[in-house]
Amino acid sequence: DVKVTQSSRYLVKRTGEKVFLECVQDMDHENMFWYRQDPGLGLRLIYFSYDVKMKEKGDIPEGYSVSREKKERFSLILESASTNQTSMYLCASSPRTSGRTQETQYFGPGTRLLVL
Amino acid sequence: GNSVTQMEGPVTLSEEAFLTINCTYTATGYPSLFWYVQYPGEGLQLLLKATKADDKGSNKGFEATYRKETTSFHLEKGSVQVSDSAVYFCALSRYSGTYKYIFGTGTRLKVLA
DSSP states (O other): OOOEEESOSEEEEOTTOOEEEEEEESSOOSEEEEEEEETTTEEEEEEEEEETTEEEEOSOOTTOEEEEEETTEEEEEESSOOGGGOEEEEEEEEOEETTEEOSOOEEOOOEEEEEO | OOEEEEOOSOEEEETTOOEEEOEEEEOSSOOOEEEEEEOTTSOEEEEEEEOSTTOEEEETTEEEEOBTTTTBOOEEESSOOGGGOEEEEEEEEEESSSEEEEEOOOEEEEEEO
């Protein structure tokens, strides 16, 4: 079974703090993604990575950065947390098989972040 | 641009009722279509998918048919159970270096015993 784990289920931070959200997958997937989930907006893509040290902006990258130093780990960084970044953050991964990226994504349980 | 529209919830049904959750999309090209389910306190799980027009995805009694002529991918189940209570997301995939999803806003389903 594919397993995607996220470092925290719940996190409370103060405005201006630097926040790290960690995601680890154990299936050797090439592609990893960070989404945020907000009521009435569904899931929106923040950043994704298709290889170690490679990253691309998604639809809402402002205020976020990412790091992928190892294949299994993809970190989301909030350089200076703000209250409008209070949200549920979901990590996902997908494989590349025979050189072809597969469409199905596998999600972690999510981190609910509250910024006060 | 690409987008997914799904019916607003919550949808409240009695056990054994018939379920339909509507999903329509706009897209350039021919995307694959997905339904994901999120049970309380968990991440999203793939429920079913369809990769081309007229394909039917099915899993756990749920079905959805990729209808190109109506740009729809409605989710149906003949007899819901309390354990089906969850949030359901419709999504399409688009390729830009890798496959990325565009999600609908989600529909919460509550099934009462």
